[in-house]
Amino acid sequence: MAPTPKQPSKTIFKTSSPFTETKWPELSQDDQDIILDLTCNLIAPLGEHRKTHIHPSKGKKRKRKCKPTENDSTTTEDPPPPAPEIGKHILIGLNSVTRHLEALAAKNAPKTTPVAALKSRGDEPEVKQNKEKEDLRRLSVVILTHPKPSLSPAHAHLPTLVHLSTLSSTAPAPPQSSNLATRLIPLPTSTDARLASKLHIPRVGALGIFEDAPGAEALEAFVREKVGRTECAWIDEAMKAEWRGVNVKSDKS
DSSP: OOOOOOOOOOOEEEOSSSSSSOBBOOOOOHHHHHHHHHHHHHHHHHHHHHHHHHOOOOOOOOOOOOOOOOHHHHHHOOOOOOOGGGGGGEEESHHHHHHHHHHHHHHSSSTGGGGHHHHHTTTTOHHHTEEEEEEEEOOOEEEESSSGGGGOTTTTTTTHHHHTBBBBBBBBSBOOOOSSSOEEEEOTTHHHHHHHHHHHHHHHSSSEEETTOTTHHHHHHHHHHHHOOOOOOOHHHTTTTTTOOOOEEEEEO
């Protein structure tokens, strides 16, 4: 039987965004390992405290009448010791990091950006409402357990929020100086298991470290030296309200 002739490839045209894509720094494997080790050393005391003094919930049980025993009246559990100080200087989880970055973006973004309108409407994120009398603290490092945030629906918004949170409210274009800008660090997905085990929780997703966190000096210094800023040029391009034409891409199938 004669072989089926190979069909010629067909060109497929599709439109794409005319704006510049968001860019975040790419790290070498050695730099990723060093950052992961420094982060694990920083958060390890929190995991030890949780493992020793915080017992996981066993779920709700049906209430039943039971006779009190002598042991119930005589034995009392001592309250657990306070958590390590570093617990006040980090944010754990995608929701916590997102809410804080939203509040920073609403506070720092220029008045010409849509996110700044949250201030006047009263739709500010919950973190801002709870801290009206307290200045929001900057995040020096945001760690994601996904190597390419743009490909993950759960992480895709974070590079833009990191950029908006470092803008100056007085200057619409340039962000804060490179030394003060929040560093976004995408790590491989496999690092989530290690970070979660150090914190003694099921998963992490994202980890935010506040500026001048105690014990994080070595991590901050290394990150400032090795990791550049997140570039989100499309925000400035979109605010100019200029027609940028149609961007057509062609792929062969």
